[in-house]
Amino acid sequence: MQTKLTVNGETREVDHDPRTTLLDTLREGLGLTGTKKGCDHGQCGACTILLDGERVNACLCLTAMHDGDDITTIEGIGTPETLSALQQAFVDSDGYQCGFCTPGQVMSATALLAEIKAGAPSYVSDDLEVPKLTDPEMAERMSGNLCRCSAYPLIREAIAMVADQEDAA
Incomplete structure (x- = not known):
């Protein structure tokens, strides 16, 4: 399945299984490993991202449900050289x-x-x-x-x- 996401200001087209979480797409599909996989049940907040400006637990979101959405991860907040x-x-x-x-x-x-x-x-x-x-x-x-x-x-x-x-x- 194909889903288009805007991640940290960059439009990305990802090919994924319809059961794939946004967390796994970000980490494994796009290589953005700053978003952590903690409990994988939405209880710890390690996978918190901004989805259309609102905070969500990426482990509870299916990638397929967010076609066209704007996502900000920790990599989009600052860099090691230029911290927010x-x-x-x-x-x-x-x-x-x-x-x-x-x-x-x-x-x-x-x-x-x-x-x-x-x-x-x-x-x-x-x-x-x-x-x-x-x-x-x-x-x-x-x-x-x-x-x-x-x-x-x-x-x-x-x-x-x-x-x-x-x-x-």
Whole structure:
């Protein structure tokens, strides 16, 4: 089966079995191994990507269902030579520990910052009109991403650093 995807700004035509997940297409079909295969059940967040700007677990998506969709992976956020502000904040705050979950954490945090900027409330938002980036707000919005090293405070510190930079700009 053929599916056309725009991955990190580049249109790609992939030939795949209709049962292939987007995670496997990205990793095995396109060689984008930054998106990790953790639990393969949508419970750990290691495979988090942006699909048409929304965060999703790529292990729960079939490639065939996303013909024409726009996908951003960790490779589309920054490069080792030119880290995004969020990637740099993870390094500066030591929010990456072993690094396995980091790509999914960065992708989820990217979506979190966009959600806050757009005014989208979460379950713990005190104000449904203008959510604030509080520690409980970050913890709730990042709850779909597990870190076996328990670097959660450092991850939230990295997110807050970037949010503060964006507010100052």
